[in-house]
Amino acid sequence: MDDRRVVIVDYICDYPNRESGSPEELIRRKDAVWEQRMQELARSYNREQAEVSCFDGIFYPSVEERFRLEHVPQADSRFLLSSERITLSLMQTLADRNKLGPKNSLLVSVGTAQTDILSKYALMGVEGEDFRHAVKLIDPLGYLKLLQPGCTPAVQLISEASTSGISSMYSAYAKIRKGEFDTALTGGASAVTFPVPYELSQFGTGAERYTEPFEEGASGRYFSEGGAVFLLKERELALADGDVILAEIRDISAGSMGNPVVNRTAVKKLVSRSLEKAGVSPEAELFLELYGRGNEIDDTAEFSCLKALQKSYRNMRGGFLKEDIHYIVGYYGLTGVCRLLDARRTHSKLPGREISRPNAYIGTIGGEQWSSSPGDFGLFASVLYSMHGNCYSLLLQLEEAGAWSGGGAGR
Known part of the structure; x- marks a missing residue:
């Protein structure tokens, strides 16, 4: 069945300056943004984040405010990594505005950075009643149970640094072509959940990183939070569902x-x-x-x-x-x-x-x-x-x- 055709019918993409259009402004305010993020982490995990300092990056002022999860109880959502919250929000948005139901054979394929798994263990030093909620989310795939797509999906996580997003899409594309699934939510997000005083994935060494690629003096880019999620379908199903087909993955x-x-x-x-x-x-x-x-x-x-x-x-x-x-x-x-x-x-x-x-x-x-x-x-x-x-x-x-x-x- 490898001749089945796979199309993109919807997608969503977000990053901190998507609406403001000003990465320079976010860099200028990075210390204030960092302080607000530290306060959010302290509230969630009941522990201060000591000896961590801000590095140059394009950060969301508040992940909790930008990516609200109305359907997830606060007792659970407070233990989500920032990248997990963004991923859930983006995926839920696509699921809510598309035709996904019990008849769909759905794969949820998430790409994530390896550092997220380390963050789980570093952050979840909780005890008592909090532990009962936190333990459900220690599993790297546990948070995907909070997704409500309208059907019961199969879930997979691919951890491969800079190409984790295309790796998850590659897997979803291959599985739809083979007839194992007819629909896939694929993608995810990257965020600074567990701040450290240096860039774990450095993508530039210059003091000035606004110079665009291929130009004279380019010295890499600033680290940024954000993510992208795509809804893939087998082409005949998309046509039958009345979807707008944006592109076919050849x-x-x-x-x-x-x-x-x-x-x-x-x-x-x-x-x-x-x-x-x-x-x-x-x-x-x-x-x-x-x-x-x-x-x-x-x-x-x-x-x-x-x-x-x-x-x-x-x-x-x-x-x-x-x-x-x-x-x-x-x-x-x-x-x-x-x-x-x-x-x-x-x-x-x-x-x-x-x-x-x-x-x-x-x-x-x-x-x-x-x-x-x-x-x-x-x-x-x-x-x-x-x-x-x-x-x-x-x-x-x-x-x-x-x-x-x-x-x-x-x-």
Whole structure:
């Protein structure tokens, strides 16, 4: 049954500056934000967090206020990690606004950072009556029992640092293709639940990290909280349910670069294999979104990889859609996809980033390599990397407005 087709019918994405649009303001207020978060942790766990200091990052002023869980008793919700609260809220939002019921064969596939599991044991030093509530949530999958999707799902957790989000989607996609499930909620979130005085997943070393990737002087991104969740369905079921199909997943391929630094040869082979598996013509018009780690070594390797791919796919153009979105562990690579789907759903034009001052190693970037108009393309590929050296290629066929079935999810 591997010929079953998998589509995206809904999604949700969030990060601290999604509405404000000002990461600079959140960085400026980080000490005050940190203090408020410490007070929330102290109230939840009845213990002060001693000797922990703020590091530069884009934090939510309050996870509890932004992600309210009305259906979860406070006695339980107070013991949720911040990332768990965000994940539950995003998933519940998708479940509530879509057709999920007893007839759905549902998989909940969550990607999470390894540090969350450590946080469980570090934070839950509780006793007495509190222990009775806390013990239910010590299991890394325990919090998913609080999700109310309208049916009884199978649940799985994939812990793989920088690519945990695409790893969970990869698993869900494969299982729907094989006929094991017909629907999947996949994704999750990253947050500073257990603050430490340094960045566990450092994504930049410069004092100034607002410079966009591929530009001269880029020194990485600031750590950011946030997450993304997608609702996947088998295509015929989505059509029968009257869902709006935003995109079809033509392929997800996985590989290894051998080390954390971008290996242009390994990535080229991975993307080429993905396009070949999906039967993409060498003449196809294709937009390739680069990851954009924001340092000269990786950015140059990515751009070199793009030019190598264009020798076989001459109508391929590169681009970058994650402007102003800082590094969300596990979900940074998927935020460009979310922005693309935002534009598709609202019938608006999504401007891609223009590179005004490429770093010296890249040299020049012209129209034959780069496009700032991703909406002009029907095929969208995205590359994603892990600090462990794992890499993925996600290939989407964007649905034309006339192909939408109308009604249903995401409206």
